[in-house]
Amino acid sequence: MTKVNSTPLILNGRHLADEVLNNISNEINLLKSKNKRIPGLAVVLVGDNPASLTYVNNKEKTSKKIGIYSEVHKLAVNVSETELIKQVKLLNNNKNIDGILVQLPLPAHIKSDKVIEQLDPNKDVDGLHPYNLGKLFSGQDCLVPCTPLGIMEILKHYSINLSGIHTVVIGRSTLVGKPLAALLLGKNATVTIAHSKTENIESVSRTADILISAVGKAKLIKSSWVKNDAIVIDVGINKVYENGISKSVGDVDFENVKSVCKAITPVPGGVGPMTIAMLMANTLKAYKKND
Numbered sequence: 001m002t003k004v005n006s007t008p009l010i011l012n013g014r015h016l017a018d019e020v021l022n023n024i025s026n027e028i029n030l031l032k033s034k035n036k037r038i039p040g041l042a043v044v045l046v047g048d049n050p051a052s053l054t055y056v057n058n059k060e061k062t063s064k065k066i067g068i069y070s071e072v073h074k075l076a077v078n079v080s081e082t083e084l085i086k087q088v089k090l091l092n093n094n095k096n097i098d099g100i101l102v103q104l105p106l107p108a109h110i111k112s113d114k115v116i117e118q119l120d121p122n123k124d125v126d127g128l129h130p131y132n133l134g135k136l137f138s139g140q141d142c143l144v145p146c147t148p149l150g151i152m153e154i155l156k157h158y159s160i161n162l163s164g165i166h167t168v169v170i171g172r173s174t175l176v177g178k179p180l181a182a183l184l185l186g187k188n189a190t191v192t193i194a195h196s197k198t199e200n201i202e203s204v205s206r207t208a209d210i211l212i213s214a215v216g217k218a219k220l221i222k223s224s225w226v227k228n229d230a231i232v233i234d235v236g237i238n239k240v241y242e243n244g245i246s247k248s249v250g251d252v253d254f255e256n257v258k259s260v261c262k263a264i265t266p267v268p269g270g271v272g273p274m275t276i277a278m279l280m281a282n283t284l285k286a287y288k289k290n291d
């Protein structure tokens with residue numbers, strides 16, 4: 001990968017996601033042509049958080065586009081934990097459903113961990129059940145959280161070598177940072193996880209050959225955080241208002257960093273589309289295992 005005229009290579013997650021979705025759609029068409037059952041995905045949404053609604057709509061739209069059977073179960077914001085678990089159990093036993101996703105965050109009166117533990121691990125397409133996370137950390141095949149999986153696919157697609165490479169992951173959530181660290185270790189990268197309590201985070205970040213930010217703070221990462229010719233993966237999605245217009249930006253100050261790094265994922269159009277594509281890939285994987 002060569003950098004030309006201080007312009008970094010843009011790691012195009014949208015194109016890659018389209019390619020992945022196209023392949024899945026072809027597989028589903030083949031199942032249909034053989035009169036076989038098609039994969040099914042159920043999304044459970046509690047309440048009407050606008051961001052969650054957008055995510056759920058996108059998931060449903062993508063499922064339908066590629067031929068995955070899709071159900072969305074909308075529950076009232078004040079639904080009890082017991083009622084929510086009852087819904088999860090119904091879906092566990094539904095033979096037309098291969099993947100179940102409980103959209104997070106859940107309202108404060110519901111313990112997410114308790115709900116996720118009730119999912120059938122073989123239908124846990126978000127990869128957040130302790131069974132799947134345990135398998136991931138012990139290097140076994142399992143359903144892997146979609147965003148880290150999407151990042152690994154981007155790195156693979158662009159033939160980015162990981163063996164022995166120093167990767168700094170900023171953010172230690174169960175959704176992104178921690179599972180990503182496990183996947184990177186699995187490819188022999190040297191991994192540092194930095195987070196809100198890390199001292200001298202700017203200098204830690206500057207040691208990265210590959211820098212991955214999953215924080216949720218607009219324009220946190222400036223050029224002074226980035227080593228020359230580093231590869232930068234921006235996971236953050238942050239809503240900002242510029243000139244009265246709302247738009248999504250990442251954690252990385254793109255304009256500031258672009259002259260320093262060798263390659264970078266844009267926001268939008270980088271990790272985001274790959275997350276949805278990996279959800280569809282996980283649904284197909286669960287289908288193949290469960291059928």
Ligand code: NAD
Nearest residue numbers: 147171172173176195196214215216235236237271272275
């Ligand atoms: P989270 O809030 O669970 O975790 C954020 C992490 O950032 C924490 O581990 C915290 O220690 C760390 N952090 C907070 N402030 C920091 C600081 N100033 N310096 C260094 N570290 C700091 O969030 P999450 O669910 O992991 O998501 C992170 C971001 O990624 C959000 O913007 C979210 O919207 C985005 N996201 C994007 C996708 C996608 O598909 N692109 C998927 C999931 C999450």
